[in-house]
Amino acid sequence: MSQTVTPPPSNLDNAPLKPAGGAAAIAPQQSGLSEFVQETSALTKRLFIQLQRRPSTLIAGLIQPIMWLILFGALFQNVPPGLFGDSQNYGQFLGAGIMVFTAFGGALNAGLPVMFDREFGFLNRLLVAPLASRFSIVLASAIFIATLSLLQTAAIIIMCAVLGAGIPGIAGLLLVTGIVLTLVLGVTALSLALAFALPGHIELIAVIFVTNLPLLFASTALAPLSFMPRWLQVVASLNPLSYAIEPIRYVYLHSDWALSSLVMQTPFADISMGAALLVLIGFDAIALLGIRSLLSRNFA
Template structure:
């Protein structure tokens, strides 16, 4: 038996290349490939303006309807926050807007798979397949950030009747939203490469990920309102840290890295730890998706 195993191993070793080829990836070429794929994605979006309009209207409806539903809630209802519910809700709607756009980032890639366009891209003289990831993430980021800025302007107008933007708050909001958009976009791309079709993709994102992720966060209610088991799920959810960082920065004149954003009986997280958690999850997601593309399509 041992001789047979050695003979088979020797036989298969003949097909293993003795020398591995190293591709000299040109950064300028990668940039050009990413730019062309982004241009293609933008053309697809412009030819389907209804999807852009719906994506813009949906978060505004959440903001208007939920804000109107709880506008008469007691001002001391939300722990230490002596604010209207609309002000409490706004950071959650901002992050959920970025999340909602990012979770559908892999949908164009899924349609390319089904209609055969992805095969054409892969057999084209493309030097770096990571440009597929970069282009999808950048395209999604641009659309999501546009929606977030529109929500910020609408909220400021409703509150002050005057457009006066705090640059520090805007930079913090865009920075934290970028981490979430990049993270969720890579997960969406991973689903687009693994799932068999767009029906499974939409069912997974809409039914099993979208709304449960929203309600299992502090977007709509503070952590103290929840039972212990739901608090644990919320602390696992990366959206919670992003929402609380933006909420703390918006409700206070200034925050530091030691400002607490999660203060439960069994867990305490500050701003620095929250950002490190988001970055760690982000790096892990990107590496996983890059390996999937490498071993699935090489």
């Protein structure tokens, strides 16, 4: 009869496994980061697929600001020169306001897809899924809204150039893009917070309608501060939209702009370009810090 001979265990078999340097500690972090990027990319792609299936949303978002420019520009085309500051015509004055208000309106609607996912149960499936980070849901919505806002901003810039408002230089265009993205980030955070805090989409739509036009008229989008009564000047000076509109308007009217350039005279103080940008950054910080605890509770 043949016997099976079992070889004696070697020292290597009994030796404990040891991580090779710091590779084992770094690998999970890299894997978690790649999974987070993959999740965010997939959720962002899902939103763009929805947009592809309903292109009327994008078409309306591009046509509406152009109609505002054409109709409002024609309505006030006979105003005396210099009535709106250094602007040669009302269309040139209006361009910055339409640009910012369009980005604001799109960001304010950012919570609607998340709200519908809540009501249809898809969000619950995401929350119980083994995600690397549930904040990829928030980041995907922010990327989607920022992309749409940039497309709308590009269309408005082109239409403003066609209507004779001119076009800023490369540095001016980069500044305009940065201002729009900064505003979109803060408003998107607030909209997502409302999507988790409110009970349903009816309430969210009601909040959007209630805040949309009042914030437009209580800003410098349609008229300068000097045209407003004292109490409205105070309100417009507290409106973050004004701090996004005036720097863009100044860039369009002055090719020699700088961070120290005076862009707005409020009842409280004279606001420079750099100060307006700091206000927008502070608005983003407050919005992001405020939404963090709310999202953590809802995701838990």
